[in-house]
Amino acid sequence: MKIRFLIPVLLCSFPLGLKAQNNSFNDTIRINEIVVKAKVNENVNSAYRKLTVDSAALSQKRLFSLSDIINESVPLFIKSYGPGTLASVSLRGTGAVHTQVSWNGISLNSPMLGQSDLSLVPAVFIDDITVDFGSSSMFKTTGAFGGLININTKPDWKNGFRSSFDGGTGSFGLWSGSLKAEMGNTGFQSVTRASFRMAENNFKYLNNVSYSNPVYERRNNAGYAQESFMQELFFKGTNSTSSASVWAQSSLRNIPSNILVTDENSGGYQRDEHVRALFSHSKYKNRTTIDLNSGIFYEKLSYINNQASINSVNHSSTFVGKGEWETNLPGYIKLKFIASEELNLVNSVNYNNRKIRNIITTTGIFRKKIFNTAAITLLLKENITDKYVLSPDYTAGIDFNEAKNSRFWIKSNISKNSRIPTMNDIYWNPGGNPNIRNEYCFSEELILGTHPRLTREIDMTFELSAYSGKIRDMIQWLPGESGIWTPENIQSVNIRGIETDYNLKISSDVLNCSVSGYYTLNYSVYHSGPEDIQGKQLIYIPKHQAGGLLRTSYSVFFASFGYNYTGKRFITTNNEKYLNGYFKCNSELGINLFQKGKNRLLLKIMIENLFNENYEVMAYYPMPGRWFLFSLNYQYGR
Amino acid sequence: MVFIFIKLPVWQMSRKVTEFFFILFVSCISCSIPDDENNSTVSGFTATEGIFIVNEGNFMTGNGSLSFYSKESVKIYNDLFISVNKRPLGDVPNSLGIFDDKIFIVVNNSGKIEVTESNSLKSLATITGIVSPRFILFINNKKAYVSSLYSTKLAIINPSDYTITGSINIRRTSEAMIRQEEKVFVSCWSGGDEIIVINTATDRILDSLKVAHEPESMVIDKYGRLWVLCSGSYTGEYFPELVLINTSTLKIEKRFQFGSKQISLLHQN
Secondary structure, X not given: OHHHHHHHHHXXXXXXXXXXXXXOOOOOOOOOXXXXXXOOOOOOOOOOOEEEEOHHHHHOOOOOEHHHHOOOOOOOEEEEOOOOOOEEEEOOOOOHHHEEEEEOOEEOOOOOOOOOOHHHOEHHHOOEEEXXXXXHHHHOOOOOOOEEEEEEOOOOOOOEEEXXXXXXXXXXXXXXXXXXXXXXXXXXXXXXXXXXXXXXXXXXXXXXXXXXXXXXXXXXXXXXXXXXXXXEEEEEOOOEXXXXXXXXXXXXXXEOOOOOOOOOOXXXXXXXXXXXXXXXXXXXXXXXXXXXXXXXXXXXXXXXXOOOOEEEEEEEEEEEEEEEEEEEEXXXXXXXXXXXXXXXXXXXXXXXXXXXXXXXXXXXXXXXXXXXXXXXXXEEEEEEEOOEEOOOEEEEEEEEEEEOOOEEEEEEEEEEEEEOOOHHHHHOOOOOOOOOOOEEEEEEEEEEEEEOEOOOOEEEEEEEEEEEEEEEEEEEEEEOHHHOEEEEEEEEEEEEEXXXXXXXXXXXXXEEEEEEEEEEEEEEEEOOOOOOOOOOEOOOOOOEEEEXXXXXXEOOEEEEEEEEEEXXXXXXXXXXXXXXXXXXXXXXXXXXXXXXXXXXXXXXXXXXXXXXXXXXXXXXXEOOOOEEEEEEEEEEOO | OOOOOOOOOXXXXXXHXXXXXXXXXXXXXXXXXXXXXXXXXXXXXXXXXXXXXXXXXXXXXXXXXXXXXXXXXXXXXXXXXXXXXXXXXXXXXXXXXXEOOEEEEEEHHHOEEEEEEOOOOOEEEEEEOOOOEEXXXXXXXXXXXXXXXXOOEEEEEEOOOOEEEEEEEOOOOOOOEEEEOOEEEEEOOOOOOEEEEEEOOOOEEEXXXXXXXXXXXXXXXXXXXXXXXXXXXXXXXXXXXXXXXXXXXXXXXXXXXXXXXXXXXXXXX
């Protein structure tokens, strides 16, 4: 087992040693670098913790989904029942409903479930990812106690036509393809993206729980197929930009049962169909910026399970309008006002009839520089749901930045945040509770970071964050009268932890190398409930997590190595039963086969779960062992 | 967090900074050594005089379990199977039978029967390949019948060597079973309305009798009469009924219809 942990170290050491070699390769290709760093003193939320995952990490896995690529760069936990199945995400030891995912500023979380499914976001549909941890999310959304994952698309204002096509095939009947085509000039850009992915997913696993002796079995009823299309138009004027985007997607997934269920008729299937449209306009004048965004999202989710007699069809539509006004005043004062309205319409066989909800949010932000190196930030937010005005949310932060030679920063903030119940919490039939109240969270955070000035070729960043929070009136579904489960505001949870992340880049004419990683220690414990669960870790929330990614290129070759460690996760509230931690490594090897003029052809082999770890993310749902993906990437004009 | 020092032989930049970041990277790995501790066990558990309780758990979640109420200590021991055998019992354990100092736990949605020692609960075997088993009825030390929610056949197993030895095609799904001398009465619950009578010597159908909708549980009273509780239908289309059958003539002697279309069902196997 220990050799597994040494190999990443050796792999890290190898390219660093190469740096010292003196050679004269002329055909070295430069890979795009990965940037995982905190921005300092740039935005209104500078006193808060953020991460930016650069596009290079995404370009490595354009044939994958967001759930497959983010774990190596961002400290978060993804609950997955297997490849292609539901992948919900949680940050900082909170639940999936406390972590939001937004597309160009508009939330993708389902108004019914309150969660997002990262397996339905193709990597090729993302140009960059930023993560707002904890209270940092309050500057953009509401109720994301854990944080907000922003997936963004952005134009490259170049002249002419550029394209990139990836096609690949791999283990377990996997076929995948993606296309990104861009066309335009410095004032107009059209970006077209398409993606498909399908797999039988009939991988072999060791079943050591169903029988007296362990037996190798194959997963069945786990196949999936997904097709996605996105078209975007961008316009740039003298002092303004505008865009229109449409994202259509269809996904059909078999939902396998856990391996304790051996009935051939068990399991079901789920079809997800989405159409999303976004329109945005930004105007800059003097020191003032105005952003107007609107979105129309339609989603149809059908889940069929004949054995369980479930035939659930759900339609939801969301209309969002959002306006932001930001200005810089003399005296280093920044003011920002945000107003948004979200209208949710849900038609579900699980609700009595069509339900409508309207949420209006107004936010005021004040930021002022004090002294030369420090600034304070204040935010006040008011949420109005239908007829009810909720108690206001707030946050206050201070940040100190020293940037003479090396950069060094200290940030701290406190906040009160609220989460509005999901529509399922209110309207689910049977069991929905129309009197359910919003949850709220009080939190504090301290952040230390440094960006030392080293040599021209070397760049590094390190950040450490300590946080704590108290979630109160937390919603929990419990069996009520006649055994019908119903949500109640009864649970209290205390959260505290530390996060570290680092990034090291080396760039030279010969070698490019980047190493990034993170480690988190998180305690999320029950503060209320029966005595035997008080003080116990929440189920499916690991205390320890770590991830890392190494990328390097040399001559026409390029390689990457990533790992993710997820610690022990309890599966019962009294912490008596748990799943062991797992250490999963992925690697990629590639070669630049051909490059002439605007044309370029790359061949890649990816090895996922390199050390064939036998692991489960969710109890009794096995994950695949070592598997492979061969792919070709053709680029034109990029 | 355990830090491991690794010194690099060749490096052009500041040594301290290099070491710092490598320590950081490696620290993340060193923290990742998985725990291999075992789950807690019910140490020294031995079944004395008491009652075994089969807990179905939630459908499709695999959290069914086995409990034991000890009359001696007046205590309930939970999660016995997983504690003793270090693996879960399965999805929807439905019933159990005790035979020859062995416990046969019928795990419905896992399609298997777990066989354990009756005192220690240590696993002896897992009998697989049975479609949706519900109940087990022991005929002798070489033969037991297993009913099925979805299959139209009763499985025949050998409780001594834990093999499936055959089946009886009853052309209907089956639920409870009860024996009287050479006859076994089988209730056809899910969507059915009959009692099937089987000859245990030949493993063939002797007769069948229409009772009421969804006959589920059965008992034989001290006069040798068969009482059958029929649950009606969950859609409320049929009323539940209690039916009294003369096991010699296979005639219905009495019929009690319940006023409510909902009834609590008590299994007595």
